[in-house]
Amino acid sequence: MLLCSCRTEEGCGLTGLEHYSLCSEPEIETSGLIGIEVSMARHNVLVFKVYPLEVGQKIRIDGGPRGGDWEVIGVSDRKMKLRCPVSFKEVEWDRFCCLAQELADEEWPQQH
Numbered sequence: 827m828l829l830c831s832c833r834t835e836e837g838c839g840l841t842g843l844e845h846y847s848l849c850s851e852p853e854i855e856t857s858g859l860i861g862i863e864v865s866m867a868r869h870n871v872l873v874f875k876v877y878p879l880e881v882g883q884k885i886r887i888d889g890g891p892r893g894g895d896w897e898v899i900g901v902s903d904r905k906m907k908l909r910c911p912v913s914f915k916e917v918e919w920d921r922f923c924c925l926a927q928e929l930a931d932e933e934w935p936q937q938h
Contacts, residue, residue, distance in 0.1 A: 874924040879906055884934045885923065892919070895935035911935045 879885070883898045885908075899916065900907030907918045912935060 876921050877923045877925045879921070879923060884911075886934070886936065887923070888926070 879898050879901045881898055881901060884895065885898060886895050887893050895911055896908035897911055898906065899909045900918070901921075904920060905918055906921045906923070907916060909916045
């Protein structure tokens with residue numbers, strides 16, 4: 827574990843990765859070695875955020891067992907309730923939708 831030994835008088839008290847984003851004067855102690863600054867490797871990173879769905883939205887889930895067109899009929903912090911516009915089947919699932927693209931003037935539901 828990385829422990830803070832900041833250049834500030836008292837140290838910031840942060841540990842690990844939070845140190846990099848929150849500490850104003852980071853200096854890291856790791857395995858008893860003081861004063862070694864650790865830098866993380868750089869990578870391309872894909873970031874996914876849960877989309878803030880609203881009741882009444884028409885959505886299309888592309889692929890997977892839940893794929894198809896749905897209407898949002900309920901949303902909570904953890905769950906979303908959807909209705910199929912063809913069969914009117916209603917389902918409630920944990921929220922999982924991440925926005926890939928927004929289509930304007932799109933036919934919905936999609937012809938199969």
